[in-house]
């Protein structure tokens with residue numbers, strides 16, 4: 001009887017020790033902070049992602065209405081302070097409008113800076129400020145960040161991972177921000193669709 005109890009206690013102690021060794025090992029691995037993933041493509045065939053950068057701005061509600069009329073949803077990578085400030089009453093209302101109509105909220109960082117030139121602290125601030133704004137306005141935390149200009153380095157990936165953000169770029173640029181006319185953009189979309197790629201991840205503004 002005594003021996004059995006002793007054996008059970010010994011086994012219990014041994015398992016606690018091994019559990020704490022495991023936890024310690026895990027902690028050490030977490031501290032290494034593997035770089036965050038970078039998405040450039042849709043993962044499900046026959047899907048198209050319509051993503052919009054640099055808002056919120058004055059056309060946001062019209063884009064939302066247009067998408068909804070086509071039974072589509074967009075992903076909006078919002079800045080905090082770019083064309084407009086996300087905390088201006090009218091901009092806040094537009095963000096809420098997009099969220100309330102079922103569109104995806106995402107971050108494009110606060111000021112649209114070149115992230116590769118920032119240190120770790122500055123990166124956290126650029127990312128945190130817009131994550132916080134979207135949370136205050138909609139009640140959701142974003143899961144995706146699009147780095148301005150699509151630029152990132154190992155530190156950007158590390159900070160994104162620490163913040164629980166997956167970086168998301170694109171595989172088709174509508175070139176609207178590069179000065180393409182409406183006709184040119186439409187032409188680019190038409191020929192892209194004509195080539196029938198299995199997936200498309202678009203960049204629009």
Ligand SMILES: *[C@@H]1O[C@H](CO)[C@@H](O)[C@H](O)[C@H]1NC(C)=O
Nearest residue numbers: 043044045046196197198199
């Ligand atoms: C997706 O489409 C590509 C190209 O047509 C094909 O090679 C791939 O097997 C497809 N994947 C799935 C999961 O159907």
